[in-house]
Amino acid sequence: MLKASHITKKFGQLVAVNDLSFHVEKGEIYGIAGPNGAGKSTLFNLITGNYPYEGKIEFDGKDISGFPPHRIAKAGIARTFQIPHIFPSLTVEETVGVGSRFGAPGGLDRKHVREVLRFVGLDSERTTPTGHLNLLGKKNLMIGAALATKPRMLMLDEPMAGSNSKEIMSLMDLIRRINVELGVTIIIIEHFMKVLAELTKNLLIIESGKMVCCDAPECVTSNPKVIECYLGEAYAECS
């Protein structure tokens, strides 16, 4: 569904993403992991058109390289951010409405907005100003607004960051439901291996913008190269 070929992004001397190629199958949950500063979030920002880059990204067979972010959204790719982004001036329903009005094909669909609010469990807080929500609420809202654009692919940037185990369970359940019930392909950046192991079918490990390996989670975690990039050479030799 999403095919990236030889993507490279340089910020001055720093090569944030280095000749990366990968393929995301339709309907799967695809994991991306790697140490801090590996270029995971930059990769997301490239896919969503926030920066120019070298290489080519195809979505559903259509070349989307060089599209600005709002056109990527209209093409069917939605995303969330690592740090919750919200609109303090708007209410919960208005925020989800923004996604529906501007991102969905066919414009504002009030019925769909209500469905999305129920789906992410914010139906009772429709008129609440978004600033009053707690962290989990804000994350759910961000996902809700993304879903309101009727995406075919959803990209989640560290959705579990800063959450306790109960919240992680609830978010994992939500992600699984989005994948199964709504049939949305998901790419997820995450640090918790347990979360990735449970959710994903394929896991891409990157370090310094380069691919280390890409395999099923259980194979990835026992790969010496992965252990090396996370824990150092000594541990890799021990295994």
Place this chain on the structure above:
Amino acid sequence: MSWKRMAAIMAVFYAVVGILPLFVGDMRFVMHILIMCLIWAVVASCWDVIMGFAGIFSFGQVAFFVAGAYCSAMLAYHLHIPPVWTILIAGCFTGVLGVLVGLPCLKLAGPYVALVTFGVHMTLTPLLRGKIGIAMGSGGATGLLTIPPIQLFGWTFSSEHLVPFFYLTFAVTIICSAIILIIIKSFWGTAFLALKDSEEFATSLGVNAFKYKLMVFAITSFITGVIGAFYGHYVGMLSTRMLNLDLFCTLMVMLVVGGIGQFPGAILGAFITVTVNELLAPLGMYRPLIMGALVAALVLLLPEGVIGLIRSIGSMWRQNDPQTIPSS
């Protein structure tokens, strides 16, 4: 605030203003102040839309106002085009000017937008007073002294008869306020707010930042240009003195008094500021001092302006009202 409450505040306020000439219609001085209040209310509202709602720190509002005034006055004076048309042409001119100023601002962050837009303001004085301005017919340092008045359906509206002119201004102001209210409460307004709060999130949801930012520049500078042109035909003479800092500061005071991003606060702010400014006239040179102190006190006591005050009184009143307390 819901659009119904915004419209209600505006309706009550304009209804009160609309009947004032019945009592003060023969006092030229008061009528002139009322007309100026209406004109500044539109300018302040436009500034509120771009700064308070879209979060773009555009400091070019006075420049668009003066550009609109000069454009319309020069067309009417030199080419003898009826002012009704020149006012609309001036609006289109400042609208295009707004887009041109807005283009370089798209890639800039907050304070730099203020610098660019204020730069436009600063260049206008030497441009209008200098050789280029004189060649275009701006009248140079003297300015334009005999701008033809507005003629509509065979009637002449000028500063000779202030009551008819007041009602013409009144109608124009209401139309402009209604347009602004509709824009704010439409999905355009939602896009402005979303882009202000988080441009990254908004664009990831499909909001076209380029389009909506240019749109806010175009709309606000169009309306400001129209009302500026209208002002020129009212006072009948123009000079670059309007570009001095005092008018700019007074406009900013209107916005602060009314509450930034608290439409229709800017309208109330304009009336309060113009009135207080006139009442303080006997203080002479101490007027700016007192005005500044008032503003400082107001910012500290009422950070959301008079609209914030009205809202807190409203919620206090609702809490004390026994009927609205749940029976449980």
